[in-house]
Amino acid sequence: MQLATQPKPAGLAGNTEFLRKVYQAMLRARILENKMSSLYKAGKIVGGVYLGRGQEAVSAGLGASLVKGKDFFAPLIRDQAGRTAFGEPLLDCTRTYLGSVLGPTRGRDGNVHRGRPKEGMPTMISHLGVQLSVVAGMLFAKRLQGTLGDRVGATCLGDGATSTGSFHEGLNFAAVERLPFVLVVTNNQYAYSTPNTSQFACADLVEKARGYGVGGLSVDGTDFLATVSVVGEAVRRARAGEGPQLVVAHVLRLSGHGEHDDASYVPQEMRSSHCGRDCMDVARTQLLELGAVTADEIAGWEEQYAEEVQQAVAQAQQEPQPDPDTEDWMAVSTHFPAR
Amino acid sequence: MQLATQPKPAGLAGNTEFLRKVYQAMLRARILENKMSSLYKAGKIVGGVYLGRGQEAVSAGLGASLVKGKDFFAPLIRDQAGRTAFGEPLLDCTRTYLGSVLGPTRGRDGNVHRGRPKEGMPTMISHLGVQLSVVAGMLFAKRLQGTLGDRVGATCLGDGATSTGSFHEGLNFAAVERLPFVLVVTNNQYAYSTPNTSQFACADLVEKARGYGVGGLSVDGTDFLATVSVVGEAVRRARAGEGPQLVVAHVLRLSGHGEHDDASYVPQEMRSSHCGRDCMDVARTQLLELGAVTADEIAGWEEQYAEEVQQAVAQAQQEPQPDPDTEDWMAVSTHFPAR
Amino acid sequence: MSVTYIDAIREAQLKLLQDDPRVFIYGQDISTFGGAFKATKGLADLFPGRVADSPISEDAMVGMAVGAAIEGMRPIIEMQFADFSSVAFNQIVNQAGTHYYRTGVPMPITIRMPSGGTAGSGPFHSQSMEGVYAQYPGLVVLTPATVSDAYHMLIDGVALDDPVIYCEHKYLYRWLKAESMAGERLPIGKARIARPGRHATVVAYSAMVHESVRAAEDLRNEGWEVEVVDLRSVKPLDTETVLESVARTGRLLAVGESFPWGGATAEVVSRVVQDGFHLLDAPPMRINARDTPVPYHPKLWSAHRPGQDLIRETLRQLLVY
Amino acid sequence: MSVTYIDAIREAQLKLLQDDPRVFIYGQDISTFGGAFKATKGLADLFPGRVADSPISEDAMVGMAVGAAIEGMRPIIEMQFADFSSVAFNQIVNQAGTHYYRTGVPMPITIRMPSGGTAGSGPFHSQSMEGVYAQYPGLVVLTPATVSDAYHMLIDGVALDDPVIYCEHKYLYRWLKAESMAGERLPIGKARIARPGRHATVVAYSAMVHESVRAAEDLRNEGWEVEVVDLRSVKPLDTETVLESVARTGRLLAVGESFPWGGATAEVVSRVVQDGFHLLDAPPMRINARDTPVPYHPKLWSAHRPGQDLIRETLRQLLVY
């Protein structure tokens, strides 16, 4: 087992296609989330808006390393980029935020509480940490069915969520069963307003890996190439039968906890420190340096994605909202004669 | 932070008084528990009987390192020896097992579910792992009151209980607050019938220490001198302000899960392996070799303790059982006009 | 040959494993050991890999079942005692219970809960949690009282596409015997007349059905014919059958083993008075356990738990009101 | 100057910290940040060390409070949302709730639960869990409806030697204002007549008191005088005041915001019919939320939650029965 390994990004640099795909997902997500933020401020969204700003590299790196239709992916609060990379349509997001009845939750739940369980993407509940065992259970099922193959199941959470009992029970279960499970912890320095110092006492959360008997990798989440490479490596190891992998990516949350929060508790020094770098900027620079994209291409993408987002918003806004009178108000699928 | 350190028992060998005290508690506990087992088989006890056979060294080593009236100690299922060493009267045990209304639980709870919360010994509930945060909370309170001093709070649990979310949340809390907290995990190879392999995936549970940012010590729990020394060292470190300490002692449970269980699932090879040694035998040999006791002394103690146990049993048996008609049936201490 | 209640549970699981490859069982000490109560004895040998031991992680056990169900399995989770499900409470009510509503994807998991009091089990190995789970939308809560129901309702419960809380009563495990498991097989959601009568209706479920039937027998000599309705499931709750019985008798006593605030007895009484107020000739009554944790000592326990004597004496009051 | 419901909660905590060195507050984001709802705003500065941030560990938060209470403190635990207390369920009901009974040592902890629905909060930030906790012995469950009660009952709750589940309603936080916090100060366990009347009794608590009072106002023009009883605490439950009201009106409607199976409305109705059957001129009625998780979309949410209109229309039926 290796702690804090950073596989050389050299291998990836050759894989221009892949890097472009990751960056595109990041960009799409950023543009989409910026739009959600504006809509929130304009009072167009009921409930909160939660952004993944600053976490796009690790999230999209994971989503792009997974194969939709085969792998499982349970995104959490700040995984718009991962969702997009995995293949979630933009409309799933805009419909859910805007309350369209045609969205995956049909207005029954909102914002990031959406998924497509039957397409390998379970829907999160708010209680942090509980999706680890769910993803592990999906893998366990496939193994029982004899169809596990080289499938991987991955999920994400934050530094704060590592303090939950569910995190512990879920990761231990995956480890005992030696499932092809990847857990990406994005340490964005804060859980809502609570800093790392009030949350855990080890030097780097990746030090937990050994105590679970799982692989551990730690990476600077603002470094696009390193991050994409490390997350990819974790997925590769899990796929290769090396058991569960814990990846810890270090970043700073570049937004409030939600758009209602100005995050004034984050000190200025931290914002201007290394971890306060925006992975989008780093990615752009790195990709340009590598010659994997041109500035014109990026500008083109930005335009295209803004247009796509605009359309997804417009469509969701035109769609019907849920109607209490036609709702079936059924919490179970069985029709019992009695209730 | 050190992993798996075994401080040399040399220092202790000089401390004959202390070693004798620990051994006496072990012996008293073994004799008491043997009696409880006989009473169970004779149908004299309602409910189960749970023994600490094979775990006396680590349990008594802990209990004897703590100071009653100052330190906190939350024993678990297999801590008769620790309770005795800490100063729990034999009668608390016999009264609880035999249902005397004069026992600390007044017949409301049984067997190992007893304590003296106001004397630094909280009472366990059955749900595993939940007492870590309770003990940490007691320490937290003393720190708030400014009377923490060099007090220590300690608790025990088994290999199986390390899989609970409560274990994780409790240990993390103690670590974040850097409390003088000692957690002794006795890995007796089984949780009821479940072997280590189905419980966790790390090589030694002490490997968890680093991930919590706490001290870690691992010891062969059948080796009396080493065990007493390591447990004492953990208590010393916590007392000295070095933060929480995790001790893992390796033994074999030398009884069934409870006396209803013949533990036939434990393979013969394991019973006859090193970890299957009885710490009582090892302690006796080591103490005789050290010249800290004589065989005659031990024989004398055995006689004396058997007599004490007999008396504690006889007394509890003569005492009144709870009477439903005089019970107040109050689950809250407040007398509300309404209910 | 006689079959016990726990035999029926084992047999049901055997049949489920045999008939449906989607079924597997997961819980503490259930594989080679066969479970704390031997409900899975021998099954791990017969179905390798499909009866598996879990770590002591109730939260993860239920989370894993949810994941497995999403992928097409029908997991049965054995809690070692119902009381320990408190640790999985969040996964049960918020993850499993809301899944169908949130996503439209059914959640066919069954959680077996060894429930209820036995002498000397104490506060944490005796609880009856049916009322806690029934409060939450999205859960089906079964409370079988007979050997036949223990068998059929487990099979039918696992066949449901919804999360099932299967409350099996530990007191009945070995005490309750029947000639065979082939009793009347009613659908889930239908109550049963456990004993016909015409002077009063007792509504009970699980172990309390037997205490109620015995109390009713006691009163027979005195000329009273008390009807006992076995609810079989507290959610769904078959108000119709209860109302029909009350229409015949004019008197209602609801009996549950759980704590006295809320719970199944309150729900039964409230439904009956709302829809059948005019049917009642006397105020409806309730019996529950006392409002303290379940005591360990058998003398306290028998006074804490409703039993034949208390039910009989309460019925006496109700009958002459 | 007007005070809101959340102001009252903050002021009560300020006073508690000032007056009693045994009091401290522990929860997520409550120190410098002042809490998700600002209930502890500024308190950490005033009382260094006594308003502390916890990791995201609800189970440990409650366990730590239990330990601190054993050592003589009076902890207040802030759950960020009542819904997340499901993770601490075991520590609350089995550790804190049973402590006094098992050991004779009182357990003075207070758990603040931001409860109830608001538009767009969805299934996991809207729950009303009073009925879940009230089922368990050993817990006191407070449900203040007014600014004055929010203030006094928090102070009185912390003074109790027993575990208190203090359900504060998020909808009332900023919407409910009063001239001052100095309303009538009733003891815990005593219900209050929120609005006097003589044609029917509505029993409600928390936010539902206000919906009920508004519904009653609607009916005034039609000549109906509906009495509204504010329970204030669902455990203990002041059956006496409810019965006295029903004795005056002859009609009962119980209203709760929680799910429809069991809960406070069932307990109220069952108690009234058991002890006051002869007082009733009509079948008692209940209103609860619907039997699904609390929906996110405001349109669904308003139809899920009981409100003024539904209460008024139900009262119309009740009044003319």
Ligand SMILES: Cc1ncc(C[n+]2csc(CCOP(=O)(O)OP(=O)(O)O)c2C)c(N)n1
């Ligand atoms: C069990 C539980 N407790 C509390 C909350 C409330 N809550 C929502 S997000 C959050 C902070 C999460 O922090 P972290 O895990 O670091 O993720 P981040 O928001 O930084 O991405 C909290 C406390 C919750 N969702 N679940």
Ligand SMILES: Cc1ncc(C[n+]2csc(CCOP(=O)(O)OP(=O)(O)O)c2C)c(N)n1
């Ligand atoms: C949360 C919880 N789940 C299940 C149980 C049932 N149970 C009691 S003891 C035990 C095994 C404990 O094993 P371990 O922690 O290794 O301690 P040991 O008995 O070996 O000393 C189990 C599963 C419990 N008490 N608590």
Ligand SMILES: [Mg+2]
């Ligand atoms: Mg964070």
Ligand SMILES: [Mg+2]
């Ligand atoms: Mg063990």
